[in-house]
Amino acid sequence: MMNFHLNAVTNLVLRLGPVAQRWELSLARAVFLHRLGEIRDRKPENQSYRASGLTLLTATDALLRVKLLSGYC
DSSP: OHHHHHHHHHHHHHHHOHHHHHHHHHHHHHOOBOTTSOBOOSSHHHHHHHHHHHHHHHHHHHHHHHHHHHTOO
16 A cells, blocks of 8 residues: 555656656655654654654645546546
């Protein structure tokens, strides 16, 4: 299921071009999840950045779902 969402984001990024591809790379760096689903980082500031990236990914997923369900894509 998660693979489908990542593919949807990747396809959208490929359609949007190089700026979006840089955005995807920075998002991938910001979101690092351990196998158990926990965010692992030593500094609280870095944990905050990673959590923000995960929030952004979740919001993107929700937006894509709404667009797919409403037929805009």
